[in-house]
Amino acid sequence: MAEAKVLHRGIRRLAGWAVWSFFSEIQVIGGDNVPEDGPLIVAATHHNMMLDPAVLSTQFPHRRILNYWTKASLFANKVAAWVLLSSGNIPVDRKSKDNQVLFRGTFEALSRGEAVALFPEGTSYTEPAIMQVKDGASWAGLEYTKWVVQNADMTKNKDLKIVPVGIVYTNKSKYRSRVLLEFGRPISMSDYSEQFLSTTAGEPRAAVKKLTARIESDLLRFTVNAPDWDTLFAARMARDLLWEKENSIPLEDFVVVSQTLVDLFATPDATPNIVHVRRRLLEYYSLLKTSKLTHATLTDLPLPRNLSPHITVPLPSRLRTLILLIRDTVAVLVRLPFFAFPLMVHFPAYIAAKWAERLVEDEEETMAQNKIVFGLVLLLVTYPMVFYFLWALFLYTRIGALVAAGTVWLFAVYHVKLIDDNYEHAKRLIAAWRVLVGVWIPKKWDISATALKQYTVPETPPDNPWIDRPRSRQSSSPHLSSSPSTSSPTPGTSSPDPASKPSSPSTPNKTQKKKRKPPTRRLIKHVLRARVEAARALASFIRALGSAPRDKRVLAAEHLATLYGGFAEAPPSLSPDPLGSTPQEPKRQGFRYAHEVIQFLQDHGANIARLQTTIADDYWAAALSSDGEYDSGSEADTSKSMSKDNEDLVWIAPLVQTH
Template structure:
């Protein structure tokens, strides 16, 4: 099979993966990729097989990417033939022979081909970019060296690519692919070719640090899970419709909120605000609900958190359920046929995701692979049935193909609105069951405490954490002690709940009243935060360096990297002039000197930035909860939570956050 044909068949197949799973894929920075000439595409890798599928699909000018693949995969003659025909390059990552390791890559670059690799080395789920390895830097520098010595080949550039997902494991979420500005070799090659191995290593480390910095600037990075979850919850409250967040600025918006919640002690009630947002986030996750679904439900006025109520009106919540059911039923006749056809695929895809529930980076892959395989099988059977009914004629084949194309198009055009309606109906049903259920079914406040702590994924065994223990990743806010107000990195000592395989969730009916109260408190706390930010002149908040520079902030003074990294430099604490002898020492030194300085933005500018991009920042004078109640298990508890004053804070601090097993 000719190379181009094999590649086009496989690429056309894998392109269906992101199209089927994500509702939209936004491409930014296509102009940074040239139409021809050698380049190395270094992309983030947080979503298994979906990452290369999206990268191949969105590659500007439809250029054919040559991917790095493990050399062991080529040992099987059939698999090896397929991989070679689809432009994969065998790479023996255990080899210490640089020529052997990079031979296939350099050959492809001489031919003017784009080479794609994932410098993080593995797919993982973490709150930030954890590692960027040196492979792309070594390949680019070695090719440039050989090209200059031989006088052949065009100059190569490295194009960092950030693949960001609004929620990578959620069906019909969205994706952003940003092709960053290319990195040229001119400022690195002189040091690389200066003759010494230490200088070559230092040049490669410098180039890797530059790649890492570009990737961090274009992705979402938080110092810890709590800060990331807090920022997500704040974003969901500010943009009640999750699809209303402008995709082209999704990263900047989310990173701005992360930076804000990384500013320890920015307001007197900062810790309390963060805890309330985390509690609401955790309870939503535990109850299978989303703020987007809850915010669309027209609940009665008696659920206003400023009024004292014991339970919402059962008849009114029943009326809401009936209304939502009718809304879904009205759509059902139009969606019935594609629903029946695709229902087996939905079920199998869901089961595939459940198989790896503890591995977020694998969930979307399983759902897509399992779902698409069954969908293709169903489509094939339908096409054959139509073809057979028309006596296996050429016209019958065309009609069969046209039918399945029409069904696929019709399904995709209706799925998003139908899915949103179904989620609202499910949320209404769960609220109704929780409201109507006996109060004895409610989870006690003592037992509730553990469910107000968000679950975090288990640490990936493939991530090297030794480097992270010694430094904070460039461009990410440092983890600070919540009480000290200091920017000194400190260990994350907050309690954690790990996601465990096969762990059963708590029935949502036992959490609904707590979810409603947590939503009211979180909305009120967020409104209070912005009131303090906008009402305090000259208040500054932490900012990633690139955001501070872009939006009129300030950056702490720092020394230029080349001052420390020129071949003539003397490294303090090492044996004589030059660079450290050991790779570990060298890497630690490079990253220490390249660490991003702290940036700062005006608190008022941050609030204005968010407002201009559609954030609905409520004031405390408004019904910031959107009409939802703080409905608890007893009249006394409700009264405290509903008043909206000092007593409400006391409930949140002394009851909701009591350690598991303590007194309430």
């Protein structure tokens, strides 16, 4: 019965409903790379706690059941053992120093032709890049080849494959965000088993390291990796400015577009003004986060020019404009009756999810998990109550039970189908009035420029104490960092024991004191100003890249350099020694040509010409910046900057045509 995995199927179904209701889109790439049968080890990225196994199990190709590692001591009781085995867990004896004993449960599952899933990073974390890839998957796979040789008569399933999987979230803690799963080509153990089975000292471990390096290379290719947080945040802000709609980038392009922008802003000499550009993008990014707004929401706001208090217009005209805003408000409220009942039923779950998120506000990788768990618990209470209420109306008949169950199911589907459109309209409406209030309040109520500075630098998540940080990553400068492909940690720097628990950190992680965020209305004028200045800076950045010599190079991750560029010998500053002791041989540095990158971004939907509208037609922000009161460190006064904008924008249309 345990082999039937009865509980696993039930849990997977429940997880499928939770994942379906939380995410707006899930896309699988490379599903054909997964064998339909035979022994399989799945090595996946792990950046979102329980959501990773939930998404992986529910979306796994061919509906294959995945087995996950669990401490062997939990299987001591027969009832507990049945529950664990039936729910898709296999024992791992972490106390054993003999790998053949350590992985015995894994070998038995693989010998039956089953699939084992694990996360080689060892823990879930929030970092700008993959920080570590441990050797657990490699040890398990190669030790199985040894076990097969020793027990050839006990199994027919000998040809083990390892499939790397990248799980990427467009915003891993946000409700109704999107998920991409990319499955790599299966890795055969035959390429490494001969070296692993060698009796020469050091050869088995070398084979393990070689296999781990291959797995890490695939995981880096499937994910977005930045050398530091500032580079990642700047790239995100540039992406939002170039693709203004929240879901305008197709999921299959999300990683490659994001990594291209990361590489651009990781290039120290990309343009002469890159430091200024990064600062403007980071300021806008930070102010958006502080004010709980998004660039996409601001772009869609129905706030016409003559509503600005800085523009003198006749009162009737301004009144008509205000009526238009009220009309848009009513238009949003009109649809509320169609969504009111499902909203009321699910409202307790929304409140519980919001409260659960605040419990772990310093752990982004746990937020979505808490939201789903707390919301799901309430819905598991709410839906049966609705079912029994409807069933009672049908006098508890069998037909009544079927009708009640079907109604509850359709009600849940109805809620999910309506939530996206209503959710976006509600966000835009709330933001519109918040912006309106923020612009019209007296200037004396605005937050001062001195107090504003603390909100113009993005907050970074606290360090995860369970990560083995290579010294080269800790000491590298944000402006001198190499691309992720060369600065990633060396595989296998972890403990030799692939299933060991992480050691306790030498220094405890101190919780930073949270800054008290001001009301949004006091930040709105600064947000609108930062929006124009960020667009202006990004426009000048792209202009400089577009007018650069044809041989101008920018950094590129290894897989992107292979596809679109090439490799050159990296300077010593870009190829540090992981241990910080002896110099290494020069490393290859991936690059792409600047003109090709601009063409690539345009081909993938970057609306460069839209920057002209953001700068020239944003009358609100132009008016707010015109008196210079809200300028926080511009390199020239506003009038000169605005005239420079017009110069910067002349090139955009020809550039779009020539490329």
